[in-house]
Amino acid sequence: xxxxxxxxxxxxxxxxxxxxxxxxxxxxxxxxxxxxxxxxxxxxxxxxxxxxxxxxxxxxxxxxxxxxxxxxxxxxxxxxxxxxxxxxxxxxxxxxxxxxxxxxxxxxxxxxxxxxxxxxxxxxxxxxxxxxxxxxxxxxxxxxxxxxxxxxxxxxxxxxxxxxxxxxxxxxxxxxxxxxxxxxxxxxxxxxxxxxxxxxxxxxxxxxxxxxxxxxxxxxxxxxxxxxxxxxxxxxxxxxxxxxxxxxxxxxxxxxxxxxxxxxxxxxxxxxx
Amino acid sequence: xxxxxxxxxxxxxxxxxxxxxxxxxxxxxxxxxxxxxxxxxxxxxxxxxxxxxxxxxxxxxxxxxxxxxxxxxxxxxxxxxxxxxxxxxxxxxxxxxxxxxxxxxxxxxxxxxxxxxxxxxxxxxxxxxxxxxxxxxxxxxxxxxxxxxxxxxxxxxxxxxxxxxxxxxxxxxxxxxxxxxxxxxxxxxxxxxxxxxxxxxxxxxxxxxxxxxxxxxxxxxxxxxxxxxxxxxxxxxxxxxxxxxxxxxxxx
Numbered sequence: 001x002x003x004x005x006x007x008x009x010x011x012x013x014x015x016x017x018x019x020x021x022x023x024x025x026x027x028x029x030x031x032x033x034x035x036x037x038x039x040x041x042x043x044x045x046x047x048x049x050x051x052x053x054x055x056x057x058x059x060x061x062x063x064x065x066x067x068x069x070x071x072x073x074x075x076x077x078x079x080x081x082x083x084x085x086x087x088x089x090x091x092x093x094x095x096x097x098x099x100x101x102x103x104x105x106x107x108x109x110x111x112x113x114x115x116x117x118x119x120x121x122x123x124x125x126x127x128x129x130x131x132x133x134x135x136x137x138x139x140x141x142x143x144x145x146x147x148x149x150x151x152x153x154x155x156x157x158x159x160x161x162x163x164x165x166x167x168x169x170x171x172x173x174x175x176x177x178x179x180x181x182x183x184x185x186x187x188x189x190x191x192x193x194x195x196x197x198x199x200x201x202x203x204x205x206x207x208x209x210x211x212x213x214x215x216x217x218x219x220x221x222x223x224x225x226x227x228x229x230x231x232x233x234x235x236x237x238x239x240x241x242x243x244x245x246x247x248x249x250x251x252x253x254x255x256x257x258x259x260x261x262x263x264x265x266x267x268x269x270x271x272x273x
Numbered sequence: 274x275x276x277x278x279x280x281x282x283x284x285x286x287x288x289x290x291x292x293x294x295x296x297x298x299x300x301x302x303x304x305x306x307x308x309x310x311x312x313x314x315x316x317x318x319x320x321x322x323x324x325x326x327x328x329x330x331x332x333x334x335x336x337x338x339x340x341x342x343x344x345x346x347x348x349x350x351x352x353x354x355x356x357x358x359x360x361x362x363x364x365x366x367x368x369x370x371x372x373x374x375x376x377x378x379x380x381x382x383x384x385x386x387x388x389x390x391x392x393x394x395x396x397x398x399x400x401x402x403x404x405x406x407x408x409x410x411x412x413x414x415x416x417x418x419x420x421x422x423x424x425x426x427x428x429x430x431x432x433x434x435x436x437x438x439x440x441x442x443x444x445x446x447x448x449x450x451x452x453x454x455x456x457x458x459x460x461x462x463x464x465x466x467x468x469x470x471x472x473x474x475x476x477x478x479x480x481x482x483x484x485x486x487x488x489x490x491x492x493x494x495x496x497x498x499x500x501x502x503x504x505x506x507x508x509x510x511x512x513x514x515x516x517x518x519x520x521x522x523x524x525x
Binding site for chain 1: 326328347348349351353357359360368371396397412416
């Protein structure tokens, strides 16, 4: 398949839900391992900073102090909020539109053949090109920014969901037809559950792709948000600031993954146990 | 009363050539009658059920189920249980009848009658093949169907399990009085269940012989009465199960 190899695959590996393979899921051990990994990371960082003795490699303590200051001044929460809002809107739009197109393409082969060329084009346009064009055509505003992000993500959602729509079990759909299920119930209880694994794959990869692109979009044409702040820090060579914002943002993304995505996926996969 | 007339059903391309599955087939069933359809494999039995169940829009056929719109209450049992693996037993049954309280009560009663009361909240993947068929049977009856279509629903079960399901089916049918069309290739099974057995020819399938059974229920497929009837039918119409049916048609 012409699925793009973006960095999201690496992230998905790190965040991959435990217990998905053969090993049973043990919450206690799992948490312990994650904590150990975090501690080792911080120790390595400290070590590098001590050895380097360079202002461009600040120590962890300096960065955490900076996080505290930025939170106290409300700068960080404000910019984080703006960025998360953009992430949420463009993520929701990309998932909804991508899933709708993917379902339609999986369902109707003629449409699939018609749109396939566009899809390949969409998958291969560099994110930067979409962003620049959106800003030029629609102006330097929030909607152009959100549109640019969504447009980058939609093709990959389409590809994944189309795979799922092609794998729909016709025998289960026959049950729905034989019993004349009302369309809403047929869609929500017979059709959609068959797509859940594909929708989750798309959502996981999507989130990690989108939050990277959002920063670029903000850097290029917005005056608020994490991406904008990173650009400012870059101008002043403020490494501690860059690391402070990055750490907080990454932590939020991890939290979203752990507290929203993973529990939801586990709940929807209950029946597989 | 159910009346079916299939003028023609063909597959445009099966193995590179046009294949006529059914031609000029007429079938009717009285209200509450239990009809078994027996025929060799590939004679179009499943195709016929799909047409009657409204799953095949491409056939030239008319299906009438008078007094009440056809399809308003048709139950369907497939060769496999075909339960939704992501829904619990209870949800699978309620899927076809809605979540109204009286429907849910009905579903629970049916499941309890089929000795599934303990597993209403289990997922189908955790159940044995026989239990899954029982859930599918409950699903077929929960809508109180006027017509129940069954496509070899008890194949690939061991004999005692299949026997138990058959007696559950007969009990439910006697209580609810649905019209049943039951497809099987097992003549003993057909003789044990049906009021009337219809034999289909090999393709293009039509009905070549009808046989009425007056024996009281419950009947055991392995009993001597069924055995005698089985032998008698086959000696009178050799080749009946192969779907040749030339002389069978004369006799009919």
